Amino acid sequence: MAAVLGIDLGGTRLRAAWSQAPGEQPRPLGEEPAPRSAGDLGARVAAYARQLPDVPAGIGVTIPGLVDGTVCRWVPNLPYLDGVDLAALLAPAGGPQTQVVAGNDAQLALLAETTNGAASGTRDAILVAVGTGIGSAVLSQGRIARGAHGGACSFGWACADLADPGDERLGWLERQASGSALDALGATLDPPRDGPGLIAAARAGEQAALTALEPAVAALGATLAGAVALLDPEVVLLAGGVAAATDVLEPLLREQLAPRLPRHLRDVPVRAGAFGPRAGIAGALIAAHSGPTWWELRP
Known part of the structure; x- marks a missing residue:
């Protein structure tokens, strides 16, 4: 299966990882302080994408705030993201077929815990x-x-x-x-x-x-x-x-x-x-594999 990129963006830190298949353990790419601007975020994600074996089929992003689709509506700790469409911002990191999905960090952490963690089943x-x-x-x-x-x-x-x-x-x-x-x-x-x-x-x-x-x-x-x-x-x-x-x-x-x-x-x-601090990145990768309806868990 095609590789996907996961970005766990918090108020103070950014983590990146990739995976080849749903349920696979995240393969870490790096951890660093949170970007200081939207342009900085776009550049960093593009740099991480270049470390993958191929153009990512999907990019999943956690946001510490309110996200509607791929548009950041309100991010108190990273206000430069307010109103930013992540699909447009991160387009240079992928190709024509790369799908960007985004979600609130806690929601994507719960996605990981429900899929293969402490809330499984x-x-x-x-x-x-x-x-x-x-x-x-x-x-x-x-x-x-x-x-x-x-x-x-x-x-x-x-x-x-x-x-x-x-x-x-x-x-x-x-x-x-x-x-x-x-x-x-x-x-x-x-x-x-x-x-x-x-x-x-x-x-x-x-x-x-x-x-x-x-x-x-x-x-x-x-x-x-x-x-x-x-x-x-x-x-x-x-x-x-x-x-x-x-x-x-x-x-x-x-x-x-x-x-x-x-x-x-x-x-x-x-x-x-079960995932501790890795829940966000695990959820971002699951969402990237699942697509825009990641929130609707498969039976």
Whole structure:
């Protein structure tokens, strides 16, 4: 089969890989800081495409924001992409028959987890990815929910504080429990820690770290409880950087979920995604092989 190129574009990093067949392990091409302009992105993707054995049959791209088809509608951490049509931008990286497909990073991570990961065999699942921001995606009856414009299930914008005035670029949950929020909570410790250091201290049983985590866990738990109550998933997956902290967060989250859910929903499994930081690139490659209806999983 013809090779495809996968691009996992995050708020701070870009990963590239390729594969020859659906389900094949990604073959890494490189990882680097995120581009600083749309033109820079186009040039880098073209450079990666030249490393493939042939012109790519497809290019799959994850975007940390709202994507409608191949048009970036709103990308808070990479605003230069707002309004950019990736099919046009990346055309020089392929040939006349190369198909460009794009999707929200959390949605494509869930595509990977559902196809060959921790949600394999399920038809209803929730994925929450905590990193620079908070990404989320929902599998409902075998399809990844996208909504009218590709932005369905944006849990980072869920709010459990009626007094919150809102923010132009960051949702309430992102301000409470994203990677930067965990960094801020860790900075209150003595000595100060970053987010991963806060998690490590909590894993070691340090009471100050567990106490510092409480606001973020309470916010995330309240949001997940509402999502579980609405969607009745078979599993909740933690992805992104927070996946490595599932051993710490799962019991804390379950304490938040139980009193907010009816009995028949309290036992929903909460577990780490199988792909870890590779979920986005794996999903981008699956989408590149699948084509423009990648979100409609095959039975």
